[in-house]
Amino acid sequence: MSNPLALYIHWPFCVSKCPYCDFNSHVRESVDQDAWCAALLADMAHEAALTPGRKLSSIFFGGGTPSLMPPSTVAALIDAAAQHWGFADNIEITLEANPSSVEASRFADLAKAGVNRVSLGLQALDDAALAFLGRAHSVGESLAALAVAQQHFGRVNIDLIYARPEQTATQWEAELRRALSFGTDHMSLYQLTIEAGTRFETLVRTGHFTPADDDDAATLYDMTQDMTRAAGMAAYEISNHARAGHESRHNLSYWRYDDYIGIGPGAHGRRLKCATQRHKKPENFLSAVDRNAHGISAEDHLDPASRATESLLMGLRLSEGISLDRLSSRTGIAPDKMLDFTAVDKIARLGLITRTGDRITVTPQGMPLLDAILPQIVAVEADAAA
């Protein structure tokens, strides 16, 4: 049996650009829906032709704001995917949605089209914070949308952004407690980060606000871990929490470094030992598909050393850690040529990593420090493959 294959579909349009967002999203007066539907179908067909005989285990509609897609386009894409590859049992089909009334009104149709999981960008449960984050919805509207979502979809994720400027531990505790009470099976709890090229970066640079201090953010992070664990939703990845068995299968494909296909503007893929990237700008993507029948802007072969490095960068984000034997057998690189075990042991003594058998796991204490740990331990030697 071949490994699971995941499909990511990027919808690049938003009604407005949120000030914190550095994803590939664009605001356009109008979108030629037929052209976009056709382009995404063509881009998908290109990838399908390269990966015959594989079954899809998940589809993820991300963005941008994919809840703005006409449900008919979603349906067409899902149907085409089924035709090209066929679906594994219990395929997970997720769509990211804004929690507004307009979008909630489409949930029934989206469910009919085959979507069985939504990821709702609630972002905050405080109207002032929503305004600060540039969100067009109110808390009231979000909760109404959440109720509709829970009605139509078996599985619902909610996104929240915390460690906002001047957010106190008490405020976040109340907000998180309320979020936990909604009873969703999955939560993505992201700390606000100021990304290059965003409006927030400008505002910070010009002194309009100061981001939360790392130490304060760490306190909120620790609190979040305690509260979610107590509620049966411990983190299975740095920012992701789920009830057992309800982890995002699609995102697990990234973190476990299984193959995933990425179509649509700016989408990244990893398949057939290649990294693929699509044209980011919507217009460039369309014209590329027109010319080449696919939207690829770069396709690079990944040597075993690159694949090992990527596997480690992604896998160590998971609480389950990474099996070095499995990684060795996938890349042909011996474990001691991938990791600096002297550094691993040093950091293990600090309680930030554990080694059990062939498995390396970053502990909950180590997770918020992962970016500092990785450069010390990941040391994949070039040409190390046997």
Place this chain on the structure above:
Amino acid sequence: MTELSLIRNFSIIAHIDHGKSTLADRLIQQTGGLTAREMTSQVLDNMDIEKERGITIKAQTVRLDYTAKDGITYQLNLMDTPGHVDFAYEVSRSLAACEGALLVVDAAQGVEAQTLANVYQSIEHDHEIVPVINKIDLPAAEVDKVKAEIEEIIGLPADNAVLTSAKSGIGIDEVLEAVVTRIPPPKGDRNAPLKAMLVDSWYDPYLGVVILIRVIDGVIKKGQEIQFMAAGTKHLVDRVGCMRPKLEILSEIAAGEVGIITAQIKEVAQTRVGDTITDAKRPAAEPLPGFKEVQPVVFCGLFPTDAADFEKLRESISKLRLNDASFSFETESSAALGFGFRCGFLGLLHLEIIQERLTREFDLDLITTAPSVVYKLELSRSKTEDARTMELHNPADMPDINRIAEIQEPWIEATIYCPDEYLGSILKLCQDRRGIQKQLTYVGGRAQIVYELPLNEVVFDFYDRLKSISRGYASFDYHQIGHREGDLVKMSVLVNGDAVDALSMIVHRGTAEARGRGMCERLKDLIPRHLFKIPIQAAIGGKVIARETIAAMRKDVTAKCYGGDISRKKKLLEKQKKGKAKMREYGNVSIPQEAFIAALRMGEE
């Protein structure tokens, strides 16, 4: 040959930015030395660093032919002298080669304190000094006020000062006329045995070592065998010439003239500034007075950031040394920095210049250790050794404390000129640095302060502090006055329990605690947080005198997963790895190289 009466040798004295180089360029242009097209601005300052800092490091010379109003053509030799206290000896030799000087004063700025030291030196050499008031076309020019200042502060008559604007080309002929009419011609005897002063030398890749000389008596010609009287070496002259400013080959350089010679010399180190050159077969009876062996006074370790660059550093240092015999170097090894060189310099500016040239001209990344002065140690007898004295250039070589009977440190006498309003803070700075006040006088609204100071208090950041508290208005000049006993101790810096040898230093016991505290505080800011907490300690022997702790890092993580975009994370990893390569490991702690330099800059204390 040129009659003595038709020769004029002169230098230009000016404060930075008062227009010395522009004026020199104009004089060259006016006398046809270079066409306007050939002039890059400021011909005489060759090195990039000289142009950027507005200072002259190597003495330069240019010979000009000037036909004066009397219809006679004169030979003018312009000597451009180094302009910094580190090179005081070189300045004194250049001045000794002249009979007069142009004192250039900015018409808007007036007499600056820094100028005074050089003017006084020039006066000591019995020079005829011609005041030149420059930049007279500036709206803020106050010619009369500046004239009054020259008379009052320097004590020179200024009523016949030459008024110029070198930038606009005003008054250039008048300057040349004044050089001819007011500066006396040199004296000398063409027929006496050769006696020439070695003013400076530099390495030229095509010519080998080029020697700038002033002939006092006799004549020097191609093919002549000469002798360096102090060095005792003999050489065959293979080229005689002058700079115009391009090299022009001459048949001879005779008494009273300035010129250059080459004599198949491979290393500048074989030529000592101030040495007397004479004829090997018919030597002069006495050398010229004033020769001094220059000794490095400040030492520091230079280490390549990348250990693999050690050989490249050795080559680069050797190349620089070809042209600058005043600094010394020997191999040094440090527990944590690996192999490098212990280098000696004439002063802090000299250190900075060499360091900057190594980084810039040879593209090297360097770690510089704490500058140290030369201590004299009296060691008492031990079981295996007799009592002896030793010179200590490197705190790492400090012998066992029980053997040290006495430590002596070098002292200097410093003269500082500053506007009145900064006097208070400058006095405090000198007191804080263990200074002993010798004199405090006022010269026209400016204070002149003379202090005796231990050199090790000056090598840290004395210049920087002086400049910042006086907003650049104070000037500083010093000379060494010998070694004195001091209550000195070696202060070690421990990071996470491990001594960082590159940061250890010799300090006075009385200031050790403040130094240690300052160092720990700075390191706390300079060393990034790690996964664990890091104690930073300053200690004398086993006794900790200051301590700070860097808290453990609590958060450093990428929150989002970016839809499978791993390239971002990979880029971050590569960047972090590159950053890590630029760090040095001490007791599991990575210290960025900037920390070594920055830690030594004393802030407000």
